[in-house]
Amino acid sequence: MINKGFPEGFLWGGAVAAHQLEGGWNQGGKGPSTADVMTAGAHGVPREITDGIIEGKNYPNHEAIDFYHRYKEDVALFAEMGFKCFRTSIGWSRIFPNGDDEQPNEAGLQFYDDLFDELLKYGIEPVITLSHFEIPYNLVKNYGGFRSRKVIDFFEKFAITVFERYKNKVKYWMTFNEINNQASNLDVDIFAFTCSGVTYKDGENREETMYQVVHNELVASARAVRAGKKINPNFEIGCMVAFVPIYPYSCNPDDMMKSVEEMHKRWHFLDVHVRGEYPAYTKKMWERKGFNIHIEPQDLIELKEGTVDYIGFSYYMSSVDKADKSDVESGDKLVGSVKNPYIKESDWGWPIDPVGLRYALNVMYERYNKPLFIVENGFGAIDVKDEKGEVHDDYRIDYLRRHIEEMQKAIEIDGVELLGYTPWGCIDLVSFTTGEMKKRYGFIYVDKNNDGSGTLERSKKDSFYWYKKVIESNGKEL
Ligand code: P53
Numbered sequence: 001m002i003n004k005g006f007p008e009g010f011l012w013g014g015a016v017a018a019h020q021l022e023g024g025w026n027q028g029g030k031g032p033s034t035a036d037v038m039t040a041g042a043h044g045v046p047r048e049i050t051d052g053i054i055e056g057k058n059y060p061n062h063e064a065i066d067f068y069h070r071y072k073e074d075v076a077l078f079a080e081m082g083f084k085c086f087r088t089s090i091g092w093s094r095i096f097p098n099g100d101d102e103q104p105n106e107a108g109l110q111f112y113d114d115l116f117d118e119l120l121k122y123g124i125e126p127v128i129t130l131s132h133f134e135i136p137y138n139l140v141k142n143y144g145g146f147r148s149r150k151v152i153d154f155f156e157k158f159a160i161t162v163f164e165r166y167k168n169k170v171k172y173w174m175t176f177n178e179i180n181n182q183a184s185n186l187d188v189d190i191f192a193f194t195c196s197g198v199t200y201k202d203g204e205n206r207e208e209t210m211y212q213v214v215h216n217e218l219v220a221s222a223r224a225v226r227a228g229k230k231i232n233p234n235f236e237i238g239c240m241v242a243f244v245p246i247y248p249y250s251c252n253p254d255d256m257m258k259s260v261e262e263m264h265k266r267w268h269f270l271d272v273h274v275r276g277e278y279p280a281y282t283k284k285m286w287e288r289k290g291f292n293i294h295i296e297p298q299d300l301i302e303l304k305e306g307t308v309d310y311i312g313f314s315y316y317m318s319s320v321d322k323a324d325k326s327d328v329e330s331g332d333k334l335v336g337s338v339k340n341p342y343i344k345e346s347d348w349g350w351p352i353d354p355v356g357l358r359y360a361l362n363v364m365y366e367r368y369n370k371p372l373f374i375v376e377n378g379f380g381a382i383d384v385k386d387e388k389g390e391v392h393d394d395y396r397i398d399y400l401r402r403h404i405e406e407m408q409k410a411i412e413i414d415g416v417e418l419l420g421y422t423p424w425g426c427i428d429l430v431s432f433t434t435g436e437m438k439k440r441y442g443f444i445y446v447d448k449n450n451d452g453s454g455t456l457e458r459s460k461k462d463s464f465y466w467y468k469k470v471i472e473s474n475g476k477e478l
Pocket residue numbers: 017133177178181242244314316376380424430431432433434439
């Protein structure tokens with residue numbers, strides 16, 4: 001294959017989320033968020049959502065990897081790898097501790113000023129998500145999260161506050177992280193809780209509630225985009241979805257239609273974010289199921305006015321579906337309903353499918369013609385230090401290399417417009433789905449264990465040196 005490397009200015013970097021690495025959960029005036037009431041789980045053991053913070057429980061996000069105090073050291077390591085950008089999120093409850101406060105918390109605002117200054121000092125462009133699985137806990141307890149339209153206003157105020165404050169420091173923004181997770185995982189409670197601050201009530205129709213809550217969130221996102229473009233017309237504001245393409249199990253036409261129907265749960269979000277209107281298949285489905293979704297006339301105007309500039313997405317894996325599942329092995333509950341016999345899986349049961357990334361880039365670009373940004377991709381694995389204390393993570397290098405090769409084909413052969421690539425968890429952090437430290441993604445190792453022990457010391461894995469070369473050669477040396 002031709003190897004011209006990547007376009008000039010391609011944004012190589014890494015991605016994290018505030019609650020998964022900052023720690024300092026109650027420092028600098030920060031209020032508790034959804035992430036602060038989630039205990040640690042494990043593969044197959046769900047995280048518990050507690051009613052407030054309960055003494056004696058293990059809340060891994062409270063300290064996380066203490067980035068809150070160590071960010072300078074970490075940013076220096078990102079700079080050493082040559083990062084062109086760094087994706088993180090703003091902890092909403094650092095800025096508005098209760099979510100409904102009149103005035104923002106100055107110490108919280110200052111923290112991100114300092115972090116962004118530190119990045120810019122090295123020429124690293126911040127790429128910022130407004131809400132990455134985090135909502136002030138008070139908005140959950142007293143408003144029911146995004147069930148309430150008041151939370152739309154609180155989110156808009158939060159967005160405007162940070163857009164104004166950082167308008168000369170941050171250009172790339174995203175509104176809600178993996179907003180579609182709550183649709184794909186209706187029966188796993190942490191998804192609705194983290195995506196929108198919602199806990200389902202016994203007996204309620206989860207799907208109907210989800211579409212209502214998502215409507216409110218899509219309006220909140222659109223209002224933020226509209227406000228942001230007024231504050232700085234040069235902002236690039238995107239959406240963010242978890243893009244797990246669903247393949248038909250076979251060429252049986254029924255399997256093909258099944259995958260089309262399942263994909264609607266993904267496209268629903270992108271269609272509204274990108275085109276600013278509800279797709280026909282959603283309207284028909286609501287009608288068929290008798291869903292009563294409250295939409296105000298003004299909402300439809302706002303959705304149209306707040307369409308995104310680019311599509312940010314995570315890609316970890318593909319999935320498979322089949323019309324008649326009685327004769328096949330089922331996959332991990334979290335990642336899909338049917339196992340793909342052609343591909344292997346990680347230790348956490350996540351299918352490894354680099355070609356699926358090229359497929360994803362193609363179908364999204366064909367459908368929307370908008371610039372794409374891969375803002376998460378990576379390999380969660382158990383890293384073992386050798387006798388010298390080094391981590392030889394060739395499995396991670398292999399995963400990333402194969403995905404970058406497919407990215408390159410999408411650019412060079414398929415003509416996809418790709419802004420950048422930020423592998424997930426560029427420094428080891430708390431796993432979202434399990435709350436573990438053991439599921440590591442980083443180029444940088446952090447000495448911290450599942451039980452909370454460890455020195456928090458940082459060290460470079462083999463992948464650190466490899467990724468540095470990838471960036472230096474603009475993707476020519478893989
Ligand atoms: P952990 C499902 C499918 C694809 C991406 O996950 C997903 C999920 C789970 O929501 O989430 C993203 O840490 C998410 C990150 C998360 C990362 O995947 O469970 O945006 O916050 O850490 C990896 O291995």
